[in-house]
Amino acid sequence: MNLPGKDQDIKIFRQIASQSDQVYFIYDLTSQQITYINSAFKSIWRQNPDAYKQNPAAILDTIYEDDKQNIIDSYQQFLAEKTRKRVTFRIAIPYKEELGPDKGQKWVDLTVHPLGDPDNVRLVAGIVTDDTERKNNVFMMQKINARKDSILEILAYDLRGPIGIVQVLASMMQEKLSATGDEEMVDWVKNIEKICKRSVDLIRNMVNQEFLESPEVEMYKERLDIVWEMKEVVDTYQHSQEKLAKVFELTSSAEKIYAHVDSLKFMQVINNLISNALKFTPDNGIIQVHIEEKEATVLVTVKDNGIGIPAKYHPVLFDKFTRARRPGLRGEEATGLGMSIIKLIVDLHGGDIWFESEENKGTIFFIEIPKE
Numbered sequence: 001m002n003l004p005g006k007d008q009d010i011k012i013f014r015q016i017a018s019q020s021d022q023v024y025f026i027y028d029l030t031s032q033q034i035t036y037i038n039s040a041f042k043s044i045w046r047q048n049p050d051a052y053k054q055n056p057a058a059i060l061d062t063i064y065e066d067d068k069q070n071i072i073d074s075y076q077q078f079l080a081e082k083t084r085k086r087v088t089f090r091i092a093i094p095y096k097e098e099l100g101p102d103k104g105q106k107w108v109d110l111t112v113h114p115l116g117d118p119d120n121v122r123l124v125a126g127i128v129t130d131d132t133e134r135k136n137n138v139f140m141m142q143k144i145n146a147r148k149d150s151i152l153e154i155l156a157y158d159l160r161g162p163i164g165i166v167q168v169l170a171s172m173m174q175e176k177l178s179a180t181g182d183e184e185m186v187d188w189v190k191n192i193e194k195i196c197k198r199s200v201d202l203i204r205n206m207v208n209q210e211f212l213e214s215p216e217v218e219m220y221k222e223r224l225d226i227v228w229e230m231k232e233v234v235d236t237y238q239h240s241q242e243k244l245a246k247v248f249e250l251t252s253s254a255e256k257i258y259a260h261v262d263s264l265k266f267m268q269v270i271n272n273l274i275s276n277a278l279k280f281t282p283d284n285g286i287i288q289v290h291i292e293e294k295e296a297t298v299l300v301t302v303k304d305n306g307i308g309i310p311a312k313y314h315p316v317l318f319d320k321f322t323r324a325r326r327p328g329l330r331g332e333e334a335t336g337l338g339m340s341i342i343k344l345i346v347d348l349h350g351g352d353i354w355f356e357s358e359e360n361k362g363t364i365f366f367i368e369i370p371k372e
Helices: 007-018 042-043 055-062 065-081 132-178 183-212 225-241 265-278 311-316 338-348
Strands: 023-028 033-037 085-092 106-115 123-130 222-223 244-254 260-261 285-292 297-304 352-358 362-370
Touching: 007 106, 007 123, 023 042, 023 225, 023 265, 033 065, 042 123, 055 065, 055 285, 106 132, 132 183, 183 285, 225 260, 225 265, 225 297, 260 265, 260 311, 260 362, 265 285, 265 297, 285 338, 338 352
Parallel strands: 244 285
Antiparallel strands: 023 033, 023 123, 085 106, 106 123, 222 260, 285 297, 297 362, 352 362
8 A cells, every 4th residue: 555645653553553452444435445544443342344444434333322423423524524533432343252252342432533634634534542441430439429328328318417406305304414413414414415416517527528539530431321420319319209399300302311420520420419408308298310412512400309509508508618508407517618619610511500599498409411
């Protein structure tokens, strides 16, 4: 093959490719053919690459249906911009037990680079990496983290109540015992009250710290199914809804809705909004999460029928250390930082957050983020 311009670079590209377990390929935009592809293609796709050299579009048939449009859109964007592009997607592969346990699905990470004159790009160099193991680890971490946050909130909600009651009873006993003059018993009850207070403070600090530390972590956005992610969070609350004396509902406009998010951060935002709804919704109240897919964005709403937010606090709700902070219905304290951090995370996603609330009629929070 006689390659114009960047012959030396292409020669080096091939030398590296021949030793790599990543897929290296060169695509000719004019002929719409793959002019070079290394043997690693077979180890990832488990098919002979020769079948796709003359007809690269056939590779679309190996891509999961949910990811095909994203690949097509990314390709069109690359053609328009002629700049480096990266995209992650799933492929379906022939399942053979002796070749591995992935059962026909792999995640791959594709990066493409234009070669030659930026004003006259004819060749494209691409690298494909098998991203399955990392993706599976990320999904497992997301699942564990979502459950951890919601379980932690549920446990804190459960424990704060009984311990708080013991603390109040101890205070009442202390007043009664003071009249008897039994100083030893008074000291014991004082210790009980102190232990309860420390325990409630510990629980509160633990939950707050878990959320407050999270924005310090670097954002890592990936294209994910928001519906699946939300279900992981809401499911845990639904399993405990009798204990929490609340009803939790999750609805969406589609079975699957994709957007680029940092899952760990974004799900903590949702969990924190549900946690706030818990604090300000009386027993037998309803907390509803809805996901709406729009043309270029995804709209998430968290709605409750609780006590609402007084109008005087509306303008300052998202301020750091806001004066809008107030105790929950069971006396739960707030740091005044939670809503400002929620807004920060939404801003980092390029999104918007706002709310509607009326006292004694409930609150709706709206979060709208771009799909890309």
